[in-house]
Amino acid sequence: MNLILLGPPGAGKGTQAKRLVDRYSLVQLSTGDMLRAEVAAGTALGRAAKQIMDAGKLVSDGTIIDMIGARIAEPAARNGVVLDGFPRTQAQAQALDAMLAARGKKIDAVIELAVDEDALVERIAGRYACARCGAGYHDLFQLPRVQGVCDVCGGASFTRRADDNAETVRDRLAVYRSQTAPILPYYEAQHLLRRVDGMQSPDTVTAAIDHILASSIPA
């Protein structure tokens, strides 16, 4: 099964993608995570991408398509992938179809997570993660059980993304509206697009996605 999670920054794509990995034995392919790994490793790609990401703009289609192409070709992706943060432009959507078709595969469902803009800003501005294991937290919605200690690994230091500030979030939302939202009709025309109310609790969103997958994808 190959799925796309589409939605604006902070819609919950990463949160839901991680849950789908466990439930359906998929590999999560997050272009944002891949780019942040390049930045952390100090590669040439990472250095070029950092400025663009910090400004809330999109990294070039060529760079992103090459990065995803390499990951889709890996044996780990054979059972299926959940794409989070990709595709983000019409060119990326068409390149993805071509990559999958070359392997005799296709997209099975595209899930759009719909969330109000004010809620997105609040979600992103409050987000942080464990510096050691990457477990995600939120100042208001998801605090560690013991203050200052990661629930998962016991780590005591936490990080915030450089692009998670109210000003950059507004720019990222504008980019989503102008460059990513226009690909929704591409998937609607293929009868692949399903909309989920992302304002619900994470568990309710997961249940809604499960329901869609159970009813639209043959076992």
Ligand code: AP5
């Ligand atoms: P990327 O990392 O993809 O960021 P994004 O799309 O802006 O999405 P986020 O990771 O911010 O949000 P999310 O939807 O995953 O939400 P999350 O689950 O974390 O991209 C970063 C940058 O990289 C881009 O700006 C661009 O520069 C570049 N880039 C990446 N891909 C690219 C591409 N394909 N082409 C070109 N450039 C690319 O949730 C957010 C918060 O809300 C969390 O704190 C979470 O706990 C909380 N939360 C989640 N669900 C709920 C809920 N239901 N209720 C309450 N809180 C919730």
